Amino acid sequence: MNRIYLIGFMGCGKSAIGRRLSFLLKMPYYDMDKEIVRQMGMTIPEIFEQHGERYFRDLETQFLQNLEQDHCIISTGGGVTMRKENQRIMRRTGLVLFLDAPFREIWRRIHKDPNRPIVRRSTREEIEALHKSRYRDYKRTAHITIRTEHRSLKQITQYAAFQVRRLKTERNNV
Numbered sequence: 001m002n003r004i005y006l007i008g009f010m011g012c013g014k015s016a017i018g019r020r021l022s023f024l025l026k027m028p029y030y031d032m033d034k035e036i037v038r039q040m041g042m043t044i045p046e047i048f049e050q051h052g053e054r055y056f057r058d059l060e061t062q063f064l065q066n067l068e069q070d071h072c073i074i075s076t077g078g079g080v081t082m083r084k085e086n087q088r089i090m091r092r093t094g095l096v097l098f099l100d101a102p103f104r105e106i107w108r109r110i111h112k113d114p115n116r117p118i119v120r121r122s123t124r125e126e127i128e129a130l131h132k133s134r135y136r137d138y139k140r141t142a143h144i145t146i147r148t149e150h151r152s153l154k155q156i157t158q159y160a161a162f163q164v165r166r167l168k169t170e171r172n173n174v
C-alpha cells in the first residue's frame with residue numbers, strides 16, 4: 001500500500017501540511033476529521049457531546065479499516081495513535097510521518113480554537129501532560145519524525161516530500 005499518514009499532536013500541522021503535500025505530490029487527500037464530520041453531519045464537538053469520545057474513536061478506527069483508496073495522503077486526528085489497532089493499520093498500509101512541534105507552539109495555535117473539544121474541557125497543564133503521554137506512541141508508530149520548529153508550512157511540505165521519495169526508493173531497493 002502506498003498511503004502517506006501524517007500523525008502528531010493537535011496543532012502540529014497535520015491538516016495544513018497534508019493538504020499542501022497532496023498538491024505537491026498530486027495525490028488524493030483525506031482529512032480524517034473532515035471525513036467523519038461529513039459522514040455524521042455533525043461537528044467534532046457535537047459528536048463528543050452527543051455520543052462521547054469513545055464513539056468518536058470508533059469512527060476513527062472504522063475510517064482506517066474501511067478506506068479503499070490505496071494511493072493517498074491522510075491527515076489523522078491527534079488521538080489516532082491511542083489505539084494499537086490504528087497504529088498497526090497505518091504502519092501496514094503506508095508511510096507514517098510524525099510532525100513534531102514544541103508544546104509552546106502547539107498551545108499557541110490551539111488554545112483558543114473552539115473546534116477541539118479536548119482543549120475546551122482541559123487546562124494548559126492537562127494538555128501538556130497529554131502531549132507528553134502521547135509522544136511515545138507517535139514515535140513508535142512513525143517511520144520518520146519531522147521536526148517543524150522554525151520552519152514554514154512550505155518548507156515542511158517540501159521536506160516531507162523529499163523524505164517520502166527517499167523512503168520509497170529505499171523500500172524498493174530492499
Ligand SMILES: Nc1ncnc2c1ncn2[C@@H]1O[C@H](COP(=O)(O)OP(=O)(O)O)[C@@H](O)[C@H]1O
Pocket residue numbers: 008009010011012013014015016017075078109148151152153156
Ligand atoms: N509550521 C507552521 N508554521 C505556521 N503555521 C503553522 C505551522 N504548522 C501549523 N500551522 C498553523 O497552525 C494551525 C493548526 O494547524 P493544523 O494543520 O490544523 O494542525 P493539526 O491538523 O495537526 O491539528 C493552522 O492554522 C496552521 O496553518
Ligand SMILES: O=C(O)C1=C[C@@H](OP(=O)(O)O)[C@@H](O)[C@H](O)C1
Pocket residue numbers: 008009010011014015033044076077078079080115116117118
Ligand atoms: O488529539 C485528539 O484527541 C483530537 C484531535 C483532533 O484533530 P487535530 O489533531 O487535527 O486537532 C480531533 O480529531 C479531535 O478533536 C480529537
Ligand SMILES: [Mg+2]
Pocket residue numbers: 014015016033075076077
Ligand atoms: Mg487536523
